[in-house]
Amino acid sequence: MKQLVNFLLIVAIFFSPVFCFGQKIKVACVGNSITYGAGIVNREKNSYPAQLQVYLGDKYEVRNFGSNGATAFHEGDYPYVQTEAYKQAIAYSPDIVFIKLGTNDSKPQNICYQQDFKSNYLELIRSFSKLTSKPRIILLSPLRCFLPEAAPIKDSVIRSALVPVIEEIARKEKLEYIDLYDLMGNEYDASLMPDRLHPSSIGAGRIAQKLYEYLKPENYDPNPCTHPICGNEYRSGAGWKEGADWHAVSEEISQITSSQKLDILFLGNSITQGFGGNRRLVTYKPGKAAADSCFTHLRWESAGISGDRTETLLWRIRNGGYGKSEPAYVFITIGVNNIIAGHQVNDIAEGIKSVVQESKREFPDSKIVLFGLLPVGLEKESERRQKCDAIHQLLKLQNWGDVLYVNPTPWFTQENGELKTELYGGDYLHLTTKGYEVWCQHIKDVLSLISEIK
Known part of the structure; x- marks a missing residue:
């Protein structure tokens, strides 16, 4: 019974x-x-x-x-x-x-x-x-x-x-x-x-x-940095044409990356978006001239979106079809907006790790280079910088395998740890045109290093 x-x-x-x-x-x-x-x-x-x-x-x-x-x-x-x-x-x-x-x-x-x-x-x-x-x-x-x-x-x-x-x-x-x-x-x-x-x-x-x-559904992820979601930015201050929202900007990237083979694909947030590339919905491109100058004979594109965090970039990599571009190199710079959102350092580091793992699946034949996040906050003792440095300490301890991890902090800071102010705007987060020139030159050095290792 x-x-x-x-x-x-x-x-x-x-x-x-x-x-x-x-x-x-x-x-x-x-x-x-x-x-x-x-x-x-x-x-x-x-x-x-x-x-x-x-x-x-x-x-x-x-x-x-x-x-x-x-x-x-x-x-x-x-x-x-x-x-x-x-x-x-x-x-x-x-x-x-x-x-x-x-x-x-x-x-x-x-x-x-x-x-x-x-x-x-x-x-x-x-x-x-x-x-x-x-x-x-x-x-x-x-x-x-x-x-x-x-x-x-x-x-x-x-x-x-x-x-x-x-x-x-x-x-x-x-x-x-x-x-x-x-x-x-x-x-x-x-x-x-x-x-x-x-x-x-x-x-x-x-x-x-x-x-x-x-x-808390069956697939509940307590770490907000590792659960893939769409972004929700909409403001014209995001550097987009008036009326564009995150979905429109994301769809444009998918259209561009599905229509051509690339040598370099940049993944990230507004700082990466600043390279501009061939994107028509992006109106603010302070880094385009520097990238064009440094990568003259390479086909490159920026897949950065203003406001993106690890979780929104995760969604884009998983759903955007970027792998169709078959890039030779993928450069990842993400995490600063997670700091701004108040996420915990350990969670952000896990989010960046998830982005790398998803990138390896999407770009199996590409050389992946992880920058993590560029330094932010004018002084070394500032709260944002301390979190940024703590995240890099965690990233440094990871076994990245065939992924190249490079901490870009020394490129943008003085000996006393303060940011080089000529490389940053007044928010000490976004780069000036000079900042992009310095970044591109170091990326060029990284490419040379990879070539020598090969």
Whole structure:
């Protein structure tokens, strides 16, 4: 009898909506314009549900059921339960539901129904809990709003009148709850919320990462530097043509590298992007003349993208098709944006190691040269420099096999450890034209060294 019960239990689990073989775990993101991705360039790829899909991988199917202006209030000016997005979310019969409403409920014409907020919110929840898929329901708090108090959407109302009710509902109904209120910080940051209300693609990335870390799926990687994800940069300050986003820039690199054989391919972030190459979407190319001068008889291309970290470069190497260019040499310079993002030194070093391993798979016949990251921070005692040096200490201890590891720090620093200021811009991170000339000359020396070893 016991064996029969165990068998039936296994069958029940195996054929349940979440565990059925070959069936993806369906995730519904329910919400307002913040979920929809209003104002985000290329929102189909950069909204937080879209970015969450990349984090979760192929075993999940994440769908965006956000609706601009939606309220939890049934009597509000745009009730979510009356939207087409709501009907589609119910018909989707998800396995996991993230519900993120409340921001628009703070408007004067809506908050007048404050006494109904709890009951209306509960009705929405129960409409999902009644589904045959019996979804896991996770409530999300509204984000902090940075609009002035005179604006229709009021942060004071969100904070004092709505967030506490959502927390109470989660507690009493024994539902999961994720507090996103302070996720964008305590002070306004234009890169995260350009209009003070809606997250940018970068801000949406923060939400996606938070949800991924909460779910901890089967492929969960606790090291943010080694889990391949798409980038979410979008700003014109990234050195791109106005309107271009990370995906457009990444796709252009794939088109270029798939159409020609190369002698040299540079992989990296904005510092590598500064070489420019033949990329039309890149508008700032302070290193192109130096590279053209040093590598006159070589076909080279820059596959650097502003803002890239080890994890985003990992994704590009894995998905960009760069191997079609069959480069003779691959130069890797990555990691500084991981420092800026606040990642741990050990994690960054592991991320760089993962980039090298992925490069070896993608470029099996290429000579790979790892620079790690160029020195940053004016003084040797600066926090960024200390992290940079600590990463190089870890890289130095690795057995790189047939990969050549070269620490470029001495090329850009004086005897006392300070940066050579004429080689850097005012941020002590990006190179000047002179800096690229020095870098290219040393790369030329490295190529000569490799030739001598051969």
